[in-house]
Amino acid sequence: MRKLVFAWVGGLVFGVGLILAGMANPAKVLGFLDVTGKWDPSLAFVMGGAIAVGLIGFRLARSQALAWTGEPRVWPAARTVDKRLVIGALLFGVGWGIAGICPGPALVLLGAGSGKALWFVVAMVVGMAIHAVATRSDAR
Template identity: 50%
Template sequence: MNRNIYQFVAALASGVVFAFGLSLSGMLNPARIQGFLDVFGAWDPSLAFVLGGAVAVAAIGVQVMKRMRLPVFDDSFHVPAGRRIDAPLVIGSVLFGLGWGIGGFCPGPAVASLSTGLPQTILFVVAMLAGMTLYDRVWSGRA
């Protein structure tokens, strides 16, 4: 079988597991995210546990990756090399955080939440894709 097919199946399986985990943990509900960000009100700590679990799984994955010579479905690992904190990184982080706090979604849960068919979810994803396209067409060439 072609390696691209294996890559596609692995990516699809990863996405399905990710979406299932988000759904199971309640992270597809924007109110849960906004409750986590409401530290002076009715704070909901559940996101902290989900994030903690994600960090633990990622830490194990990084350790496994370090012991491998090559990835299973590619010619090399694609690990970011840059460690510089610059204005575009800070501005992008602030915009991401504002969007996350206002909308209650970040990209993964937003796409997974499309399955609910709620108009506000569809609007969020359309706006997110418009922002990504705008960045790609206008600013990405400057980096």
């Protein structure tokens, strides 16, 4: 139950933050990405603030053996940049640039009833399923 409460509160804070920052507005995101046209740099401040908060949060989390839910912390073992990471980042960036939506804001927009977000989330889930099938043999 504790894990569910933390997940709900974290998701709520994240979603409200995305809305307040303008990240759930595809037009604002596309304006930020349009560096050769009518560029809107305001989201750079949002991202900079998020990075600063994240750095502090991860520093504090690394100093504690257990998460707030009482479970042990599990950190990624990978420490290198490989081909799969670069390709994934490129696909993520291209998708973000085409739609003006990334996964977090897509869920916020889906909750608001956006048809564009529905298509984005469907495509995202299909992409995750394809990835799961394609990498299943890697795990064996």
